[in-house]
Amino acid sequence: MNKCAEKEVAFFGKITAGITHELKNVLAIIRESSGLMGDIMSISPEAIIKYQEKIQNSMVRIKDQIERGVGLTDRLNKFAHSTDETIAKIDLQETIEQLITLAQRFARLKHVVLKTVPLNQKGPPVTLVTRHIQLQMALFASLECCLNVMSAGGEINIGIRKTKEKNAVHVVCKGDLPVQSEFARNISESEKWPVLQEIAACLEGSANLDETEHGIVLCFPEEIGR
């Protein structure tokens, strides 16, 4: 990435991080206000309020949506802060989980479910020294490649399979899919495939069609050359 583009990304990240901070304050005010309503209702049972049950149900919905908002803003905030450093040491599993949360809406529009798969072995977290933003772009591009060729009702599972030789991210599609050769051809002909190839190359890694399952295998070096 050239210096000007880096500055643009950093600017975008700074503004987004600031706004997510504000959003958390908004959620905090809503939580305390609905909490205060709940407190008052619980300490004044003698004050029969008309439609009390409906109010309580509404408060439960508010609480649930606050939790949802908190989860999203947390992830968005971390995403925005991933622009703080061009190259950084990152936790690969955490990055995958973050991207899955942020990409859920895109999958939902296609009626596809995104899921993370736990690491295939115990031990310390898999870390990479890499370009964090571009890594997320690669993960997102791989999801887009799959979403573009999948039908409604499917599922995409993303997980790390660590071996001695490499850290591979497997993006595996499930559901009503054509035979593997046709599925692989559809992906390789999708407009996002060359984009994914380009980003993977920038990360000194690779993106290949999975030879055993319906999906894509991404490989990244533990440390990118500076």
Next chain:
Amino acid sequence: MENLKVLLVDDEEEFVTTLAERLELRGIQARSVIDGEIALQMIETDPPRVVILDVMMPGLGGLEVLKRIKAQHPQIPVILLTGRGSTDEGIEGMQLGAFDYLMKPINIEELIKKMQEAIKSHP
């Protein structure tokens, strides 16, 4: 926790006043303030038992307020509130002497539990 004096410091006025009301309903004497400088003056004139302090505030930031409280009143425990998704600010605050930190939006029961722990550790 009855009659416990707490000072809440956060520039989000609606948040801090509502939180104070909720604590008052639980018998806690909660005062709120939206400015770090004024908070320090209030601590001088009427020291609270615990301070709940937002990290990111305009003017005198939360970490600077924390440093000054710890310099003048090391016996007062400070619990930080942070709005950032990461834990960096909270950890930095604990290195500066904060008792602990909570992420916004907070859970009031968790806050009260944290205050109890803070008081126990600062008899």
